[in-house]
Amino acid sequence: MDNSFIGKKSASAGGWGALKSCGKRLLQTGMPISGARTMLKANQPDGFDCPGCAWGDPEHGSSFEFCENGVKAVAWEATEKRASPAFFAANTVSELRRLSDYELELHGRLTHPMRYDRVTDKYLPVEWADAFAEIGSILSSLPSPDEAEFYTSGRASNEAAYLYQLFVRLYGTNNFPDCSNMCHEASGVALRQAIGVGKGTVLLEDFEHADAIFVVGQNPGTNHPRMLGDLRRAAIRGARVVVFNPVREKGLERFSDPQDKIEMIRGGSTEIASHYFQPKLGGDMAAFRGMAKAVFAADRQAIASGAPSVLDHVFLAEHCEGFELYREAVEATSWEEIESQSGLGRADIKKAADVYLNAEKVICTWAMGVTQHRHSVETIREIASFMFLRGNVGKPGAGLCPVRGHSNVQGDRTVGINEQPPAAFLDALEAEFGVPMPRRHGHNVLAAIGAMLDGSAKAFIGLGGNFARATPDSAFVEQALSKLKLTVNIATKPNHSHLMPGEVSYILPCLGRTEIELSGDGRSQLISVEDSMSMVHGSTGINKPASPHLLSEVAIIAGIAAATIGSDVVDWKALSGNYDLIRDRIEATIPGFHKYNERLRKPRGFHLRNAAAHREWNTDSGKAAFSSGKLPEETVHQRASRNAGQFALQTFRSHDQYNTTVYGLDDRYRGVYGERNVVFVNPADLADLNAAAGDRVDIVGHHDDGIERIAQNFRFVPYDIPRGSAAGYYPELNVLVPLSSFGDQSDTPTSKSVTVSFRKRAA
Numbered sequence: 001m002d003n004s005f006i007g008k009k010s011a012s013a014g015g016w017g018a019l020k021s022c023g024k025r026l027l028q029t030g031m032p033i034s035g036a037r038t039m040l041k042a043n044q045p046d047g048f049d050c051p052g053c054a055w056g057d058p059e060h061g062s063s064f065e066f067c068e069n070g071v072k073a074v075a076w077e078a079t080e081k082r083a084s085p086a087f088f089a090a091n092t093v094s095e096l097r098r099l100s101d102y103e104l105e106l107h108g109r110l111t112h113p114m115r116y117d118r119v120t121d122k123y124l125p126v127e128w129a130d131a132f133a134e135i136g137s138i139l140s141s142l143p144s145p146d147e148a149e150f151y152t153s154g155r156a157s158n159e160a161a162y163l164y165q166l167f168v169r170l171y172g173t174n175n176f177p178d179c180s181n182m183c184h185e186a187s188g189v190a191l192r193q194a195i196g197v198g199k200g201t202v203l204l205e206d207f208e209h210a211d212a213i214f215v216v217g218q219n220p221g222t223n224h225p226r227m228l229g230d231l232r233r234a235a236i237r238g239a240r241v242v243v244f245n246p247v248r249e250k251g252l253e254r255f256s257d258p259q260d261k262i263e264m265i266r267g268g269s270t271e272i273a274s275h276y277f278q279p280k281l282g283g284d285m286a287a288f289r290g291m292a293k294a295v296f297a298a299d300r301q302a303i304a305s306g307a308p309s310v311l312d313h314v315f316l317a318e319h320c321e322g323f324e325l326y327r328e329a330v331e332a333t334s335w336e337e338i339e340s341q342s343g344l345g346r347a348d349i350k351k352a353a354d355v356y357l358n359a360e361k362v363i364c365t366w367a368m369g370v371t372q373h374r375h376s377v378e379t380i381r382e383i384a385s386f387m388f389l390r391g392n393v394g395k396p397g398a399g400l401c402p403v404r405g406h407s408n409v410q411g412d413r414t415v416g417i418n419e420q421p422p423a424a425f426l427d428a429l430e431a432e433f434g435v436p437m438p439r440r441h442g443h444n445v446l447a448a449i450g451a452m453l454d455g456s457a458k459a460f461i462g463l464g465g466n467f468a469r470a471t472p473d474s475a476f477v478e479q480a481l482s483k484l485k486l487t488v489n490i491a492t493k494p495n496h497s498h499l500m501p502g503e504v505s506y507i508l509p510c511l512g513r514t515e516i517e518l519s520g521d522g523r524s525q526l527i528s529v530e531d532s533m534s535m536v537h538g539s540t541g542i543n544k545p546a547s548p549h550l551l552s553e554v555a556i557i558a559g560i561a562a563a564t565i566g567s568d569v570v571d572w573k574a575l576s577g578n579y580d581l582i583r584d585r586i587e588a589t590i591p592g593f594h595k596y597n598e599r600l601r602k603p604r605g606f607h608l609r610n611a612a613a614h615r616e617w618n619t620d621s622g623k624a625a626f627s628s629g630k631l632p633e634e635t636v637h638q639r640a641s642r643n644a645g646q647f648a649l650q651t652f653r654s655h656d657q658y659n660t661t662v663y664g665l666d667d668r669y670r671g672v673y674g675e676r677n678v679v680f681v682n683p684a685d686l687a688d689l690n691a692a693a694g695d696r697v698d699i700v701g702h703h704d705d706g707i708e709r710i711a712q713n714f715r716f717v718p719y720d721i722p723r724g725s726a727a728g729y730y731p732e733l734n735v736l737v738p739l740s741s742f743g744d745q746s747d748t749p750t751s752k753s754v755t756v757s758f759r760k761r762a763a
Helices: 015-028 032-039 068-077 085-089 101-105 128-141 158-171 185-195 204-208 226-236 261-266 284-304 313-319 323-332 335-342 346-357 376-388 409-414 423-433 445-454 474-482 553-565 572-577 579-589 596-600 636-641 683-688
Strands: 114-117 122-125 148-152 212-216 240-244 254-256 275-277 362-366 399-402 459-463 486-491 504-509 527-530 535-539 647-652 678-681 696-701 710-718 725-729 754-760
Touching (some): 128 459, 128 486, 128 504, 148 445, 158 423, 158 459, 158 572, 185 399, 204 226, 226 240, 284 323, 409 527, 445 474, 486 553, 535 596, 572 579, 579 596, 636 754, 678 683, 683 710
Parallel strands (some): 148 459, 240 275, 362 399, 459 486
Antiparallel strands (some): 114 122, 114 504, 527 535, 647 754, 678 725
16 A cells, blocks of 8 residues: 555645645746746736636736646746757657656647658658648548548637638538537537527626525635635625536635735635535536525415515526426425435525525525536426526526636637538628538537548548547547547647557647737737636737747638638638737627727627626526426446445546646645645545555446446545535546446536445555
């Protein structure tokens, strides 16, 4: 047994531990002084948008809003290390595959466009013009445009994403597998059904006025740390913060704000959660139904005693449909079923409901702990229905708030990255550009992988991201990419997707968010992004590019487009030389972007109007829609409990990680150091397994497709997590997530809903 990798957990999120971690990361990347100077320009009107997350920026922000993950993201991008042609000359692709994700990206920024040479098994430098010409030739030669897949990461700007979708649609397909498909697709689907728009309804200022904030299935301390500052301020002024999360997360318990000098000097911290409930995996829908049941019971009691109803009947009558059917469904659901599915007792659920009943203004915010289950769409419909009961949508200090991950994942969808584009958008494109657009729906991520595996897809272009490591069933995805005629990855650093080359394979290096882009007349280019609160703001790089051979994402897309379909319809060179022209086209084709260039240049940018926030419902009925479905027949923890020795597993990030990017090997909030192949389980479950902390096991997946899935050589970590549950890091555990297990209506992989068992390894 070796448990030397398990150490002391941080007493709170943030604080001196965050500062030390930032210093360590700046030193590791070789940029301590320039990195600090760069960070002072993060999220500032005359600087760049932090690539770390999609949390909103305060209108009355300080000169430097500290965020540990932001420092790590900027240091990771602005590193002094370089993955030059010499690096690729010294290593074959087969040798590079043996490196971990962390080790591979430590080699630094890509400097030259590279083409894979199958004879030597190495990437060789190539001229940009030659790369564009061959990529264009292969795409043009495909029998059908639908044989190509065009992936988008949430790091792409609005300008790059719009140009990308325009090129691909002019090419002739709607094949847009997108990072949204793997995270918040369920939020978009459910919210469009419930309130008529697939986005959250709150502004950052609403957190200043909420009486209660329900935080469900998310870990802001690791995934979007700036949110902790807003939760801390809410807690200090007396707002209740109610957490539903199977795992005890330090950032949701206590936070020490590095900007609070007194708190830092005294070594203090602020309690965040007033109530912390640990449902079992997949139990959130039942928990919210239980709270609704408690609210209805309180309403009956109030009326019986002669007191006013606790429901907002004016809102329900004027703005909602399906209320009575929802009430019937809730009343028909037994407490026994609610407790079994949620893993929570009736008393705890009633405590949470009491917070809701005693608050005039409530925000509910959630992330991938909610969205990566089979029944995620129905869970979010249940959340929305619960919030309707007291009119907590469409008023200040209240609303629905899905928290996106990457910095522009919401903006990419807004400007057209959608495999199922609305007809109105296609109509607008046709009117603007004078040519027909493809109308058939395209491929999302799972459909794209299926098409690669069955041979109907022949080409893949990835605009950022690390497709091979972000997707489920890792072995199958590697096989899928390697079968293709063409693979192209637009990236800032080498990653494992680049090491699964097709017949022809390119790595095309692009500028990062922090780097200066120049227009055709030598002016600094401005890009834009949209955060989780629908705020669109500008970003201007301030650092010298890592290499003179880099091009912007926009320039790379324009180069491929011109080589593939020509410039008769669109002058790609002109658009790539002046992003104002791209924004003019966005303004002409997408509602809400009037005076785009003018408003973008104002401090903090502008807000894209959300009709539901104004109680205007773009649903079929014209009203907010309750959902009256039954609870799922079985959740993942119920399924696992029926089979001896099986556990319900969720994948999540370590604290030294953002999406598939691994900054370091520590997870200090969970007390893990220098190790990523770990699995967290309840101490009592460890005892039942006759195991101890540090014991090595293989994790065996259990799915009904007959495919063997094993994650090898992991170590147990005892943790405060419900009995029968387990958790571990992705992408290492993505091998256990089946391609054939996905959310109803969303097609999102069920990464929080995996059934596994453990097999001990020999000492």
